[in-house]
Amino acid sequence: MHGLISGMICGGNDDSSWLPLLHDLTNEGMAFGHELAQALRKMHSATSDALQDDGFLFQLYLPDGDDVSVFDRADALAGWVNHFLLGLGVTQPKLDKVTGETGEAIDDxxxxxxxxxDEDEDQEELEMSL
Incomplete structure (x- = not known):
């Protein structure tokens, strides 16, 4: 959810329409329960504040710790970025037309x-390449 919310905020959705949009994208248009909705409001507020902070306090919500493999980290990063692009895309429908440095960043x-x-590849070799 953090990637999706971050993408929506970066795409310019800073009004209260983000939560119904989140319902549509993740819960077939159905509202979340009170506790989940409250947690998501807090995440949205904290993410928005971090993105606007001059010290750039924004951090991706990704698994960390010694028990998380490099593969799990890479998978989580890919998932976060996918959701970020989805959030950005629903708020900026002409995203594929963006050029210049911004377009290059989106391509990246x-x-x-x-x-x-490929799970059949040598795991040690893959870890070194990541």
Missing amino acids: LRNIAQLGY
Whole structure:
């Protein structure tokens, strides 16, 4: 959800329409329960504040710790970026027409979103390449 909410905010959706849009994208248009909706409002507010902070306090919500493999981290990053691009795309429908440095950055994000690996490949070799 963090990637999706971040993408919506970066796409310019800063009014209260973000939550119904989130319902449409993730829950077949049905409203979330009170506790989940409240947690998402807090996440939206904290994410918005972090993105607007001059010290750039924004951080991706990704798994961390010694028990998380590099593959799980890469998979989580690809998922976060996919959701970010979805959120950005629903708020900026002409995203594929963006050119220049911004267009290049979006292309880079699309490449990251396609990150994957073949489970049959040598795991140690893959870890070194990531």
